Amino acid sequence: MLEFDDVSFAWVPGGTPVLSDLSLTIRSGEMAAVLGPNGAGKSTLLRLASGFLKPSSGGVYITGTSDGRAGRREIARRVAMVPQYSSIYLPYTVEELARLGRFPWRGLLGRWSGDDERAVSRALEVTGVSELTDRPVTELSGGEFQRAVIAKALAQEPELLLLDEPTAHLDIAYQMQIFEIIAGLNRDEGLTVLAVLHDINLAAAFFDRIVLIKEGNIYVDGSQAEAFTPENVSSAFDWPVKTVTNGERRIIIPERRRSDG
Amino acid sequence: MAITKTRKIAAIILACAAALSAVVASTLVGPGLSPGETAGAVVGRLFDGEVGLPWGIVLFRVLRVAAAVVVGVALASVGCSLQALLRNPLADPYILGISSGAGFGAALATVFGLGTSVLGLSAVNVMAFAGGLIAISLAFVVARGTGILSVHALLLSGVMVGAFFTSLVILVMSLAPARDQHSVFLWLMGDLGSPDISFFKVGGTAILVAAGLIFFFLTSRALDVMTLGDEAAYHLGLSVERMKVAHLVAASLVTAAVVALAGPIGFVGLVVPHAMRRVVGPGHGALLAASAAGGAFLLVAGDTLVRVTSGYFNLPVVPVGVFTAFIGAPYFLAIMRRKAL
Numbered sequence: 360m361l362e363f364d365d366v367s368f369a370w371v372p373g374g375t376p377v378l379s380d381l382s383l384t385i386r387s388g389e390m391a392a393v394l395g396p397n398g399a400g401k402s403t404l405l406r407l408a409s410g411f412l413k414p415s416s417g418g419v420y421i422t423g424t425s426d427g428r429a430g431r432r433e434i435a436r437r438v439a440m441v442p443q444y445s446s447i448y449l450p451y452t453v454e455e456l457a458r459l460g461r462f463p464w465r466g467l468l469g470r471w472s473g474d475d476e477r478a479v480s481r482a483l484e485v486t487g488v489s490e491l492t493d494r495p496v497t498e499l500s501g502g503e504f505q506r507a508v509i510a511k512a513l514a515q516e517p518e519l520l521l522l523d524e525p526t527a528h529l530d531i532a533y534q535m536q537i538f539e540i541i542a543g544l545n546r547d548e549g550l551t552v553l554a555v556l557h558d559i560n561l562a563a564a565f566f567d568r569i570v571l572i573k574e575g576n577i578y579v580d581g582s583q584a585e586a587f588t589p590e591n592v593s594s595a596f597d598w599p600v601k602t603v604t605n606g607e608r609r610i611i612i613p614e615r616r617r618s619d620g
Numbered sequence: 621m622a623i624t625k626t627r628k629i630a631a632i633i634l635a636c637a638a639a640l641s642a643v644v645a646s647t648l649v650g651p652g653l654s655p656g657e658t659a660g661a662v663v664g665r666l667f668d669g670e671v672g673l674p675w676g677i678v679l680f681r682v683l684r685v686a687a688a689v690v691v692g693v694a695l696a697s698v699g700c701s702l703q704a705l706l707r708n709p710l711a712d713p714y715i716l717g718i719s720s721g722a723g724f725g726a727a728l729a730t731v732f733g734l735g736t737s738v739l740g741l742s743a744v745n746v747m748a749f750a751g752g753l754i755a756i757s758l759a760f761v762v763a764r765g766t767g768i769l770s771v772h773a774l775l776l777s778g779v780m781v782g783a784f785f786t787s788l789v790i791l792v793m794s795l796a797p798a799r800d801q802h803s804v805f806l807w808l809m810g811d812l813g814s815p816d817i818s819f820f821k822v823g824g825t826a827i828l829v830a831a832g833l834i835f836f837f838l839t840s841r842a843l844d845v846m847t848l849g850d851e852a853a854y855h856l857g858l859s860v861e862r863m864k865v866a867h868l869v870a871a872s873l874v875t876a877a878v879v880a881l882a883g884p885i886g887f888v889g890l891v892v893p894h895a896m897r898r899v900v901g902p903g904h905g906a907l908l909a910a911s912a913a914g915g916a917f918l919l920v921a922g923d924t925l926v927r928v929t930s931g932y933f934n935l936p937v938v939p940v941g942v943f944t945a946f947i948g949a950p951y952f953l954a955i956m957r958r959k960a961l
Contacts, residue, residue: 435857439855448847459844
């Protein structure tokens with residue numbers, strides 16, 4: 360579905376690379392989380408995946424297209440991005456916002472079709488915002504707003520959903536709600552998901568595949584059992600952690616520093 | 621509270637009706653010819669081919685009203701487009717330096733006493749148009765030089781270029797004789813009643829404005845998408861940079877044309893889209909329609925008011941820019957007080 364082939368990226372040509380020789384393959388239907396310390400290059404990786412940034416060297420490929428040559432519209436019909444913060448300042452209603460998600464399919468002049476209607480209704484329903492359709496998004500709570508943004512992304516009917524810390528500023532109920540929705544889509548419809556997360560336990564709750572990034576390259580890439588060992592996590596984050604298994608759930612516990620050293 | 625489709629359509633129809641009423645009223649009313657005499661003159665011309673002084677006055681009014689409609693529609697629709705493009709509800713058509721550049725052109729033309737030049741267009745018209753385009757091109761080039769054409773870069777370079785040209789205008793004025801200073805000063809306030817106005821000028825401007833308006837309508841969905849942010853717009857498949865450039869070109873040509881015609885009339889491009897957004901919502905298709913009609917209404921009504929009161933009190937006609945400022949500034953203060961900005 361998505362492939363990074365030996366990708367390096369630096370903001371300034373010849374400058375300090377944010378990502379170095381990174382190779383990664385995400386298969387269709389996978390649900391993968393990208394984790395790592397601040398500055399490791401996670402958000403950059405996501406923006407390279409969507410094509411918003413172009414690699415300094417190496418290539419990023421979305422199945423069937425050679426990313427650079429595929430038009431922006433074609434990519435937008437297959438890949439949707441949910442950013443951490445959406446700077447929406449105009450009072451579009453939840454429904455109007457979701458309808459904007461159909462832009463890759465309609466373009467400037469395309470008429471509103473049955474397909475568009477279906478896609479938007481589904482997106483609004485799945486994200487549980489059907490009752491908020493006439494509310495201006497600027498008046499919503501954090502969780503409602505983020506769900507509206509996800510509805511817009513889902514209205515694009517993507518095959519690959521990219522999420523950049525979608526619940527960073529939300530409480531646990533909203534966090535769980537949103538990831539239950541995403542996990543449901545992955546399970547029921549085979550939506551491929553690639554999410555950047557800071558919350559390691561949230562990743563542990565929902566994601567089968569874990570990619571730990573450190574200093575611009577992949578530290579560990581594998582299942583939870585492989586990635587979430589105390590040794591791997593402690594090394595990746597430079598902080599000691601313990602892991603505990605609670606039934607099927609794995610929980611990572613960062614250790615407290617004792618006051619006496 | 622919800623802005624339904626019905627409400628939007630009703631608002632647009634109302635705005636168009638208001639504009640039309642203002643146009644008719646403005647043709648009927650004014651010094652020199654009472655409404656009855658005006659009607660009589662029109663009838664006389666249509667049915668008996670009478671072409672006398674009354675008809676001449678009617679024609680003059682029609683011309684002036686037509687100019688007001690063209691300029692009002694242009695400024696409001698460009699304001700709409702730029703507020704979306706620059707993601708800034710305080711953007712107006714002059715924010716990228718056009719009015720200052722045009723002012724410099726007009727000032728030069730006035731001071732150097734250049735007469736009529738090309739195609740029945742005066743030197744002031746031509747040099748104002750050129751000055752406006754030069755200023756915004758400069759702002760564009762400076763902004764582009766920073767790498768990507770970001771909104772931030774555009775705003776900064778626009779303000780800087782505008783300030784630069786304004787200082788040039790002041791320089792020219794300070795060195796000019798009193799009579800020229802007065803002319804330039806009046807021009808800078810914006811005036812629809814310039815004596816060398818002609819059907820050719822208004823017609824030509826109208827064609828350019830119509831083309832610009834059509835372009836804005838065709839790309840109104842892109843404007844919606846762009847207000848979500850450059851990155852979000854990219855992720856929805858929009859060629860953001862191309863759209864920005866196209867809009868800047870359209871906005872520049874339209875604005876420079878109406879500034880060349882009637883000087884930099886302020887507040888219309890700022891206030892009308894703002895006010896309309898609160899009535900028809902942020903969707904740019906409806907917003908453009910409502911703004912265009914609202915802009916026409918505001919300027920025709922304003923110009924009529926200014927014309928009639930000046931005539932009544934036997935004063936020289938006050939530039940219509942004064943009226944729009946009188947309406948615009950309190951409007952913004954009122955909004956700020958209600959914190960609905």
